[in-house]
Amino acid sequence: MSIRLTEQPSLYDNLEKKSVAELLHDINEEDKRVPFAIEKVLPDLERLVTAIENQLRAGGRMFYCGCGTGGKLAVLDMLELPNTYGCDPEQIQCVLAGGVENLVLDLEEKEDDTEEGWKTLSEDKHVTPKDIVVGISASGNTPYVLATLKACKEHGIPTGSFVNNPDSPISEYSDYPVEVITGPEFITGSTRMKSGTSQKLICDMISTTVMVRLGRVEGNRMVNANLINNKVIDRLARTMAERNPSLTYEFCEKTIKECGGLKKAESYLLETGVLKEKPLEIN
Numbered sequence: 001m002s003i004r005l006t007e008q009p010s011l012y013d014n015l016e017k018k019s020v021a022e023l024l025h026d027i028n029e030e031d032k033r034v035p036f037a038i039e040k041v042l043p044d045l046e047r048l049v050t051a052i053e054n055q056l057r058a059g060g061r062m063f064y065c066g067c068g069t070g071g072k073l074a075v076l077d078m079l080e081l082p083n084t085y086g087c088d089p090e091q092i093q094c095v096l097a098g099g100v101e102n103l104v105l106d107l108e109e110k111e112d113d114t115e116e117g118w119k120t121l122s123e124d125k126h127v128t129p130k131d132i133v134v135g136i137s138a139s140g141n142t143p144y145v146l147a148t149l150k151a152c153k154e155h156g157i158p159t160g161s162f163v164n165n166p167d168s169p170i171s172e173y174s175d176y177p178v179e180v181i182t183g184p185e186f187i188t189g190s191t192r193m194k195s196g197t198s199q200k201l202i203c204d205m206i207s208t209t210v211m212v213r214l215g216r217v218e219g220n221r222m223v224n225a226n227l228i229n230n231k232v233i234d235r236l237a238r239t240m241a242e243r244n245p246s247l248t249y250e251f252c253e254k255t256i257k258e259c260g261g262l263k264k265a266e267s268y269l270l271e272t273g274v275l276k277e278k279p280l281e282i283n
Contacts, residue, residue: 004165006138006191008184015187027193030186034197037182038205048160048176049206052132053213055158056091060130062210063121064203065148067097067111069196070136075100077203083232085216086224086261092207095120095133097144110144117148127157134206135161138195140168140179149173162202164195178202219282223262236262243279244269 012026038045052062064074071094078094081087094100095117098107110116121127133152135145140163149159150173160176171177180202182194211217216224221239225232237253240262244252252265259265269275 004139004141005181005183006164006185006195007189010184010186010188012186027186030194031197034182034194034201037180038198038201041178041180044176044178045162045202045205048134048162048178049209051158051160051176052134052206053210055130055132056210056214058130060128060132061090061125062092063125063127063131063133064092064094064136065117065121065133065145066094066136067142067144068108068138069192070138070199071096072103073196073200073203074136075103077207081207081211083226083228084222085211086226086263087211087214087216092210093125095125095148112143114143114147117144118151121148121152121157122155127152127155129156129158132158132160135159135170135174136163136199137161137168137170138164138191138199140165140170142170146170146173162199164191164198221282225262227257227261233257239282240265240279242282244275245280246275 015023018026056062064078066074074094075096078092081092082089096103097113097116098105098110121133127133133149135149137145146169149161149170152159153173159174161170161174162178162180163170164180164182166179166181168179171179180198182198185191185193185195187193223239225236227233233253233256236256237249240252240256241247241249244266255265255269256262259268266275266279270278
């Protein structure tokens with residue numbers, strides 16, 4: 001069996017003999033390859049994101065499905081979205097080998113489990129054809145992800161994926177496959193590096209684009225962010241003052257706190273006549 005690109009020997013050798021400066025330079029050189037690899041598959045990524053948007057607009061959900069580095073990055077993406085965009089936590093979720101609740105235990109042996117993923121989706125999440133399941137795997141043949149996508153296809157659940165090897169088995173069971181070819185890792189087989197970097201970038205691209213398309217951003221501002229700390233409240237108050245020049249920063253801050261959010265505050269002020277016209281569009 002041919003060796004997958006992500007498992008081929010590093011382009012660098014004798015690493016233990018290199019200086020700190022040399023190691024950092026070489027790692028950085030490899031990291032530079034990642035955005036260009038993603039650029040080559042933007043049309044495929046567009047098809048995947050469009051499919052996700054369509055499912056969510058119709059009331060469905062998206063589930064990331066992954067293990068190891070890719071799975072952990074998907075959990076991070078999932079966790080940050082409700083606070084950043086004020087979206088329903090049920091809208092974008094993650095099915096992680098070993099369970100999201102066991103993330104810090106790093107149960108990487110669970111990536112060989114071929115039953116857990118579909119069991120979680122079908123029994124715990126009650127997945128339906130209205131949803132979409134997106135598999136993440138550097139190798140492109142992780143048993144946990146492969147078996148889950150295969151089961152989804154058998155039950156009429158739309159599927160997507162992003163992997164780091166060409167012609168992968170996981171792509172065969174994906175309606176919207178994305179193959180980002182990042183090549184051999186700096187440390188042979190250490191897919192937490194370039195492959196992981198590509199996975200982080202793609203998670204960002206998917207969720208950010210979907211949230212913008214679903215109206216959770218106006219201009220370039222997070223107008224639906226949850227009031228999780230003083231930094232966010234300050235950011236929202238400044239945004240609201242810019243959008244509504246007749247209001248002071250202090251008044252905006254107070255009203256946002258009382259109403260529980262920027263959009264709620266503006267709606268309240270429009271309803272009560274304090275604001276006479278809709279907020280300005282700003283960037």
